Amino acid sequence: MNTYTDFTERTVEYNKLLSDFKQLLKINGLKFTIQREVILEMLYNSDEHLTPEALHHLIQEKHPELGTGIATVYRTLSLLEDSEMVTSLSFGAQGKKYELGAKDHHDHIICTTCGSITEFVDEALEQRQKMITQELGFVMQDHSMQIYGVCKNCQDQTKK
Amino acid sequence: MNTYTDFTERTVEYNKLLSDFKQLLKINGLKFTIQREVILEMLYNSDEHLTPEALHHLIQEKHPELGTGIATVYRTLSLLEDSEMVTSLSFGAQGKKYELGAKDHHDHIICTTCGSITEFVDEALEQRQKMITQELGFVMQDHSMQIYGVCKNCQDQTKK
DNA sequence: GTCGCTGCAAAGTCTTTGCAGAGAG
Protein backbone atom coordinates (compact mmCIF):
# COMPACT_ATOMS: atom_id res chain seq x y z
CA MET A 1 0.00 0.00 0.00
CA ASN A 2 3.02 2.16 0.35
CA THR A 3 4.25 2.72 -3.11
CA TYR A 4 2.46 3.30 -6.35
CA THR A 5 4.25 2.34 -9.53
CA ASP A 6 1.80 3.87 -11.96
CA PHE A 7 1.79 7.61 -12.21
CA THR A 8 -1.61 8.82 -13.24
CA GLU A 9 -2.33 12.41 -12.40
CA ARG A 10 -4.31 11.30 -9.40
CA THR A 11 -1.55 9.27 -7.85
CA VAL A 12 0.93 12.06 -8.43
CA GLU A 13 -1.39 14.35 -6.52
CA TYR A 14 -1.79 11.80 -3.78
CA ASN A 15 1.91 11.25 -3.52
CA LYS A 16 2.47 14.94 -3.07
CA LEU A 17 -0.09 14.96 -0.31
CA LEU A 18 1.54 11.98 1.30
CA SER A 19 4.98 13.49 1.24
CA ASP A 20 3.63 16.71 2.69
CA PHE A 21 2.17 14.64 5.45
CA LYS A 22 5.42 12.83 6.09
CA GLN A 23 7.23 16.14 6.07
CA LEU A 24 4.81 17.51 8.60
CA LEU A 25 5.27 14.52 10.84
CA LYS A 26 9.03 14.68 10.64
CA ILE A 27 9.14 18.37 11.51
CA ASN A 28 7.16 17.72 14.63
CA GLY A 29 9.04 14.63 15.66
CA LEU A 30 6.00 12.45 15.00
CA LYS A 31 5.92 9.07 13.42
CA PHE A 32 4.53 7.89 10.13
CA THR A 33 2.33 4.88 10.78
CA ILE A 34 0.19 2.63 8.62
CA GLN A 35 -2.91 3.89 10.40
CA ARG A 36 -2.09 7.48 9.64
CA GLU A 37 -1.42 6.69 6.02
CA VAL A 38 -4.67 4.78 5.66
CA ILE A 39 -6.66 7.61 7.17
CA LEU A 40 -5.13 10.08 4.77
CA GLU A 41 -5.71 7.72 1.88
CA MET A 42 -9.36 7.20 2.76
CA LEU A 43 -9.90 10.94 3.03
CA TYR A 44 -8.24 11.38 -0.31
CA ASN A 45 -10.18 8.67 -2.07
CA SER A 46 -13.52 9.66 -0.68
CA ASP A 47 -15.50 12.32 -2.43
CA GLU A 48 -17.75 12.43 0.57
CA HIS A 49 -17.44 14.59 3.58
CA LEU A 50 -16.85 12.03 6.26
CA THR A 51 -17.77 11.86 9.90
CA PRO A 52 -15.14 10.30 12.15
CA GLU A 53 -17.41 7.32 12.56
CA ALA A 54 -17.98 6.91 8.82
CA LEU A 55 -14.27 7.15 8.24
CA HIS A 56 -13.66 4.52 10.85
CA HIS A 57 -16.18 2.16 9.24
CA LEU A 58 -14.60 2.68 5.87
CA ILE A 59 -11.18 1.83 7.23
CA GLN A 60 -12.46 -1.27 9.00
CA GLU A 61 -13.94 -2.34 5.71
CA LYS A 62 -10.96 -1.70 3.46
CA HIS A 63 -8.22 -2.62 5.89
CA PRO A 64 -9.75 -4.91 8.49
CA GLU A 65 -6.36 -6.42 9.26
CA LEU A 66 -5.28 -3.22 10.96
CA GLY A 67 -8.09 -3.25 13.47
CA THR A 68 -7.83 0.52 13.60
CA GLY A 69 -9.52 2.01 16.63
CA ILE A 70 -11.91 4.91 16.55
CA ALA A 71 -9.64 6.75 18.97
CA THR A 72 -6.85 6.72 16.42
CA VAL A 73 -9.19 8.15 13.83
CA TYR A 74 -10.09 10.99 16.16
CA ARG A 75 -6.48 11.56 17.10
CA THR A 76 -5.33 11.62 13.51
CA LEU A 77 -8.14 13.93 12.43
CA SER A 78 -7.21 16.35 15.19
CA LEU A 79 -3.63 16.19 14.12
CA LEU A 80 -4.53 16.82 10.50
CA GLU A 81 -6.89 19.60 11.41
CA ASP A 82 -4.33 21.34 13.58
CA SER A 83 -1.92 21.14 10.70
CA GLU A 84 -4.59 22.47 8.37
CA MET A 85 -4.42 19.43 6.14
CA VAL A 86 -8.08 18.72 6.67
CA THR A 87 -10.99 21.00 7.37
CA SER A 88 -13.92 20.21 9.56
CA LEU A 89 -17.41 21.28 8.72
CA SER A 90 -20.09 21.52 11.31
CA PHE A 91 -23.63 21.85 10.13
CA GLY A 92 -26.86 21.94 12.06
CA ALA A 93 -26.81 18.25 12.87
CA GLN A 94 -24.53 17.07 15.59
CA GLY A 95 -21.04 15.91 14.93
CA LYS A 96 -18.54 17.22 12.45
CA LYS A 97 -17.61 16.10 8.99
CA TYR A 98 -14.11 16.26 7.64
CA GLU A 99 -12.69 16.86 4.20
CA LEU A 100 -9.22 17.13 2.85
CA GLY A 101 -8.10 20.72 3.07
CA ALA A 102 -5.64 20.40 0.22
CA LYS A 103 -8.42 20.91 -2.24
CA ASP A 104 -9.06 24.40 -3.51
CA HIS A 105 -11.22 26.62 -1.42
CA HIS A 106 -14.90 26.09 -2.01
CA ASP A 107 -18.24 26.48 -0.37
CA HIS A 108 -21.03 23.99 0.21
CA ILE A 109 -24.61 23.58 -0.78
CA ILE A 110 -26.44 21.01 1.26
CA CYS A 111 -29.61 19.19 0.27
CA THR A 112 -31.96 19.18 3.23
CA THR A 113 -33.81 16.20 1.82
CA CYS A 114 -31.07 13.71 1.01
CA GLY A 115 -28.24 15.27 3.00
CA SER A 116 -25.82 15.31 0.08
CA ILE A 117 -23.20 18.01 -0.03
CA THR A 118 -22.19 19.69 -3.27
CA GLU A 119 -19.20 21.93 -3.53
CA PHE A 120 -18.96 25.12 -5.52
CA VAL A 121 -16.67 28.07 -5.97
CA ASP A 122 -17.70 31.56 -6.85
CA GLU A 123 -15.17 34.28 -7.28
CA ALA A 124 -17.67 37.12 -6.95
CA LEU A 125 -18.69 35.79 -3.58
CA GLU A 126 -15.09 35.51 -2.45
CA GLN A 127 -14.34 39.08 -3.45
CA ARG A 128 -17.39 40.41 -1.72
CA GLN A 129 -16.47 38.59 1.47
CA LYS A 130 -13.05 40.17 1.50
CA MET A 131 -14.57 43.60 1.10
CA ILE A 132 -17.02 43.11 3.92
CA THR A 133 -14.32 41.88 6.23
CA GLN A 134 -12.23 44.95 5.56
CA GLU A 135 -15.17 47.26 6.05
CA LEU A 136 -15.79 45.74 9.46
CA GLY A 137 -12.17 46.23 10.42
CA PHE A 138 -11.37 42.54 10.63
CA VAL A 139 -8.36 40.71 9.32
CA MET A 140 -9.78 37.73 7.50
CA GLN A 141 -8.39 34.31 8.20
CA ASP A 142 -10.99 32.02 6.76
CA HIS A 143 -14.63 31.76 5.91
CA SER A 144 -17.27 29.22 5.16
CA MET A 145 -20.60 29.40 3.50
CA GLN A 146 -23.38 26.94 3.33
CA ILE A 147 -26.56 27.11 1.33
CA TYR A 148 -29.38 24.79 2.29
CA GLY A 149 -31.96 23.70 -0.23
CA VAL A 150 -33.41 20.85 -2.19
CA CYS A 151 -31.30 19.37 -4.95
CA LYS A 152 -32.49 18.61 -8.47
CA ASN A 153 -32.71 14.90 -7.73
CA CYS A 154 -34.90 15.30 -4.70
CA GLN A 155 -37.11 17.83 -6.46
CA ASP A 156 -37.72 15.26 -9.19
CA GLN A 157 -38.41 12.55 -6.64
CA THR A 158 -41.12 14.64 -5.06
CA LYS A 159 -42.83 15.27 -8.36
CA LYS A 160 -43.20 11.57 -9.12
CA MET B 1 -43.15 39.26 34.66
CA ASN B 2 -46.14 38.66 32.51
CA THR B 3 -47.38 42.04 31.53
CA TYR B 4 -45.57 45.18 30.57
CA THR B 5 -47.39 48.45 31.06
CA ASP B 6 -44.91 50.68 29.29
CA PHE B 7 -44.78 50.53 25.55
CA THR B 8 -41.36 51.42 24.32
CA GLU B 9 -40.55 50.16 20.87
CA ARG B 10 -38.61 47.32 22.34
CA THR B 11 -41.38 46.01 24.52
CA VAL B 12 -43.83 46.27 21.64
CA GLU B 13 -41.50 44.10 19.63
CA TYR B 14 -41.13 41.67 22.46
CA ASN B 15 -44.84 41.49 23.02
CA LYS B 16 -45.37 40.59 19.40
CA LEU B 17 -42.82 37.85 19.73
CA LEU B 18 -44.48 36.63 22.87
CA SER B 19 -47.91 36.51 21.33
CA ASP B 20 -46.52 34.69 18.31
CA PHE B 21 -45.08 32.17 20.71
CA LYS B 22 -48.36 31.77 22.56
CA GLN B 23 -50.14 31.39 19.25
CA LEU B 24 -47.71 28.71 18.21
CA LEU B 25 -48.20 26.84 21.45
CA LYS B 26 -51.96 27.03 21.22
CA ILE B 27 -52.02 25.73 17.66
CA ASN B 28 -50.05 22.71 18.71
CA GLY B 29 -51.98 22.04 21.89
CA LEU B 30 -48.98 22.94 24.00
CA LYS B 31 -48.90 24.93 27.18
CA PHE B 32 -47.53 28.32 27.96
CA THR B 33 -45.36 28.04 31.04
CA ILE B 34 -43.25 30.44 33.02
CA GLN B 35 -40.14 28.53 32.03
CA ARG B 36 -40.91 28.88 28.36
CA GLU B 37 -41.57 32.55 28.70
CA VAL B 38 -38.36 33.14 30.60
CA ILE B 39 -36.33 31.30 27.99
CA LEU B 40 -37.82 33.39 25.22
CA GLU B 41 -37.27 36.54 27.24
CA MET B 42 -33.62 35.72 27.90
CA LEU B 43 -33.05 35.01 24.24
CA TYR B 44 -34.68 38.29 23.37
CA ASN B 45 -32.78 40.35 25.89
CA SER B 46 -29.43 38.86 25.09
CA ASP B 47 -27.43 40.28 22.25
CA GLU B 48 -25.17 37.31 22.53
CA HIS B 49 -25.46 34.04 20.75
CA LEU B 50 -26.09 31.70 23.62
CA THR B 51 -25.19 28.10 24.23
CA PRO B 52 -27.83 26.05 26.02
CA GLU B 53 -25.60 26.01 29.04
CA ALA B 54 -25.03 29.77 29.02
CA LEU B 55 -28.75 30.31 28.66
CA HIS B 56 -29.37 28.03 31.59
CA HIS B 57 -26.88 29.91 33.76
CA LEU B 58 -28.46 33.18 32.82
CA ILE B 59 -31.88 31.92 33.80
CA GLN B 60 -30.63 30.55 37.10
CA GLU B 61 -29.16 33.94 37.79
CA LYS B 62 -32.12 36.08 36.85
CA HIS B 63 -34.88 33.79 38.02
CA PRO B 64 -33.37 31.48 40.62
CA GLU B 65 -36.78 30.89 42.19
CA LEU B 66 -37.84 28.83 39.18
CA GLY B 67 -35.03 26.32 39.53
CA THR B 68 -35.25 25.76 35.80
CA GLY B 69 -33.56 22.57 34.70
CA ILE B 70 -31.14 22.30 31.84
CA ALA B 71 -33.40 19.68 30.27
CA THR B 72 -36.16 22.22 29.98
CA VAL B 73 -33.81 24.63 28.27
CA TYR B 74 -32.88 21.98 25.73
CA ARG B 75 -36.49 20.98 25.23
CA THR B 76 -37.62 24.54 24.74
CA LEU B 77 -34.80 25.34 22.36
CA SER B 78 -35.70 22.31 20.25
CA LEU B 79 -39.29 23.40 20.25
CA LEU B 80 -38.37 26.92 19.21
CA GLU B 81 -35.99 25.69 16.60
CA ASP B 82 -38.54 23.33 15.08
CA SER B 83 -40.93 26.22 14.91
CA GLU B 84 -38.26 28.37 13.37
CA MET B 85 -38.44 30.93 16.11
CA VAL B 86 -34.79 30.48 16.91
CA THR B 87 -31.85 29.51 14.76
CA SER B 88 -28.94 27.43 15.84
CA LEU B 89 -25.42 28.12 14.73
CA SER B 90 -22.75 25.51 14.85
CA PHE B 91 -19.21 26.57 14.42
CA GLY B 92 -16.01 24.62 14.59
CA ALA B 93 -16.05 24.29 18.34
CA GLN B 94 -18.38 21.79 19.86
CA GLY B 95 -21.88 22.67 20.90
CA LYS B 96 -24.35 24.92 19.23
CA LYS B 97 -25.28 28.49 19.90
CA TYR B 98 -28.77 29.83 19.53
CA GLU B 99 -30.19 33.14 18.50
CA LEU B 100 -33.65 34.46 18.03
CA GLY B 101 -34.72 33.85 14.48
CA ALA B 102 -37.19 36.70 14.44
CA LYS B 103 -34.38 39.07 13.66
CA ASP B 104 -33.70 39.91 10.05
CA HIS B 105 -31.51 37.57 8.13
CA HIS B 106 -27.84 38.23 8.63
CA ASP B 107 -24.49 36.53 8.49
CA HIS B 108 -21.75 36.24 11.06
CA ILE B 109 -18.17 37.23 11.39
CA ILE B 110 -16.38 35.51 14.22
CA CYS B 111 -13.24 36.66 15.94
CA THR B 112 -10.91 33.71 16.33
CA THR B 113 -9.07 35.45 19.15
CA CYS B 114 -11.83 36.58 21.50
CA GLY B 115 -14.68 34.45 20.12
CA SER B 116 -17.05 37.37 19.71
CA ILE B 117 -19.64 37.16 16.99
CA THR B 118 -20.59 40.19 14.93
CA GLU B 119 -23.57 40.21 12.63
CA PHE B 120 -23.76 41.81 9.23
CA VAL B 121 -26.01 41.92 6.22
CA ASP B 122 -24.92 42.37 2.67
CA GLU B 123 -27.41 42.51 -0.12
CA ALA B 124 -24.89 41.81 -2.86
CA LEU B 125 -23.91 38.61 -1.14
CA GLU B 126 -27.53 37.57 -0.78
CA GLN B 127 -28.23 38.14 -4.44
CA ARG B 128 -25.19 36.24 -5.52
CA GLN B 129 -26.15 33.29 -3.36
CA LYS B 130 -29.57 33.12 -4.94
CA MET B 131 -28.03 33.07 -8.39
CA ILE B 132 -25.62 30.31 -7.54
CA THR B 133 -28.35 28.20 -6.06
CA GLN B 134 -30.39 28.51 -9.22
CA GLU B 135 -27.44 27.70 -11.41
CA LEU B 136 -26.88 24.51 -9.48
CA GLY B 137 -30.53 23.53 -9.89
CA PHE B 138 -31.36 23.77 -6.22
CA VAL B 139 -34.36 25.32 -4.59
CA MET B 140 -32.93 27.47 -1.83
CA GLN B 141 -34.35 27.21 1.64
CA ASP B 142 -31.76 28.88 3.76
CA HIS B 143 -28.12 29.71 3.94
CA SER B 144 -25.50 30.73 6.39
CA MET B 145 -22.15 32.30 6.06
CA GLN B 146 -19.38 32.76 8.52
CA ILE B 147 -16.19 34.69 8.17
CA TYR B 148 -13.41 34.01 10.62
CA GLY B 149 -10.82 36.60 11.43
CA VAL B 150 -9.39 38.87 14.05
CA CYS B 151 -11.48 41.83 15.15
CA LYS B 152 -10.27 45.39 15.51
CA ASN B 153 -10.10 45.09 19.26
CA CYS B 154 -7.93 42.02 19.26
CA GLN B 155 -5.67 43.45 16.57
CA ASP B 156 -5.06 46.47 18.80
CA GLN B 157 -4.41 44.25 21.81
CA THR B 158 -1.72 42.40 19.93
CA LYS B 159 0.07 45.58 18.91
CA LYS B 160 0.46 46.76 22.49
C1' DG C 1 16.87 0.88 22.20
C1' DT C 2 13.90 5.04 22.63
C1' DC C 3 9.90 7.35 22.59
C1' DG C 4 5.80 8.10 20.15
C1' DC C 5 1.63 5.43 18.59
C1' DT C 6 -2.11 2.23 19.04
C1' DG C 7 -6.22 -0.30 20.76
C1' DC C 8 -8.90 -0.84 24.53
C1' DA C 9 -11.72 0.61 27.94
C1' DA C 10 -12.77 4.02 31.10
C1' DA C 11 -13.88 8.78 31.70
C1' DG C 12 -15.63 13.10 29.95
C1' DT C 13 -18.86 16.28 27.54
C1' DC C 14 -23.03 17.53 25.84
C1' DT C 15 -27.84 16.24 24.96
C1' DT C 16 -31.92 13.39 25.38
C1' DT C 17 -35.23 10.57 27.81
C1' DG C 18 -38.22 8.22 31.51
C1' DC C 19 -40.80 9.13 35.37
C1' DA C 20 -43.73 10.86 38.99
C1' DG C 21 -45.42 14.93 40.76
C1' DA C 22 -46.78 19.93 39.50
C1' DG C 23 -49.37 23.06 36.90
C1' DA C 24 -51.78 25.20 32.68
C1' DG C 25 -56.11 25.26 30.31
Added chain:
DNA sequence: CTCTCTGCAAAGACTTTGCAGCGAC
Protein backbone atom coordinates in the same frame (compact mmCIF):
# COMPACT_ATOMS: atom_id res chain seq x y z
C1' DC D 1 -60.01 17.31 35.86
C1' DT D 2 -57.00 16.23 31.97
C1' DC D 3 -52.97 16.01 29.78
C1' DT D 4 -48.70 18.52 29.10
C1' DC D 5 -44.49 20.24 31.55
C1' DT D 6 -40.96 20.11 34.70
C1' DG D 7 -36.90 18.72 37.47
C1' DC D 8 -34.25 15.04 38.47
C1' DA D 9 -31.38 11.50 37.49
C1' DA D 10 -30.27 7.99 34.44
C1' DA D 11 -29.20 6.92 29.79
C1' DG D 12 -27.28 8.06 25.20
C1' DA D 13 -24.26 9.82 21.67
C1' DC D 14 -19.98 11.49 20.60
C1' DT D 15 -15.05 12.50 21.96
C1' DT D 16 -11.06 12.36 24.72
C1' DT D 17 -7.78 10.23 27.79
C1' DG D 18 -4.82 6.79 30.55
C1' DC D 19 -2.24 2.87 30.09
C1' DA D 20 0.60 -1.03 28.79
C1' DG D 21 2.39 -3.20 24.93
C1' DC D 22 3.85 -2.35 19.96
C1' DG D 23 6.38 -0.43 16.29
C1' DA D 24 8.77 3.48 13.58
C1' DC D 25 13.15 5.52 13.42
